Amino acid sequence: MYRILFVCLTSLCLIFPVSLAFAETGGTPVCPQDRKTPQAPPEFLNLKNPLQKNKETLAAGKQLYEQSAQPLQCKVCHGVKGNGLGEPGFESNPPARNFTCSKTIKNLPDGQLFWVIKNGSPGTVMMGYSDLKDEDIWKLILYIQEFAK
Numbered sequence: 001m002y003r004i005l006f007v008c009l010t011s012l013c014l015i016f017p018v019s020l021a022f023a024e025t026g027g028t029p030v031c032p033q034d035r036k037t038p039q040a041p042p043e044f045l046n047l048k049n050p051l052q053k054n055k056e057t058l059a060a061g062k063q064l065y066e067q068s069a070q071p072l073q074c075k076v077c078h079g080v081k082g083n084g085l086g087e088p089g090f091e092s093n094p095p096a097r098n099f100t101c102s103k104t105i106k107n108l109p110d111g112q113l114f115w116v117i118k119n120g121s122p123g124t125v126m127m128g129y130s131d132l133k134d135e136d137i138w139k140l141i142l143y144i145q146e147f148a149k
Contacts, residue, residue, distance in 0.1 A: 029083035031101035035094070038122060040115030047111035051138045061143025064136055069129060074140070077125065082147030092125045099147035106148065113141045 039045060051057050065074040077086040077096040084098035099105060117137050120128035129137070 027085065029085055029098045029100060030095065031098055032103040033084070033094070033098055033101065035097075035104075036123065037112075037116065040109075040112045044115035044118075045109055045111040047109075047114055049110045049114075049138050049141055051135070051142060053142050057139050057142050058146060060136075061139040061141070064132075064140050065143050069132065069136075069140070071127070074144075082144065094124060096124075096126075099144050102148040104148075105145060110138075110141060113144065114138070117141070 065078075066080065067073060075086070077090055077092060078099060079085045079087075079096075082099035084096045084100075086092070086096055090096075097104070114134075114137055116126065117129050117132070117140060119130070120126050132140075
């Protein structure tokens, strides 16, 4: 019940005509982004992705990113190109993370990304995806890291 309400309220945010990310940057991705995301606890921070990057894992990560991650697909906020410029009408302050910025992504350990996807990021609109299987989160991370190459 609460999850349905959350999805409905989140979807309502998408109907606003101007995205803060576009308004604040003129539609240009920011790189690097100044962020104050809390550091993941040590038991997460030190995790390494157990999956191998290959066509299958990247395809599965892309499918999650663009279509099946719930309650909201990653592309809605982070954009199809991963540049942090989500769909028109998406509002976020601070703007969504720009995954195309290698200066940012290369300094984010796998475990930090895992923890943020699993638990969300306080002070942002990044919600936690606690219902995703760990394996799916790792696939997403492999795909997200490809944007910075």
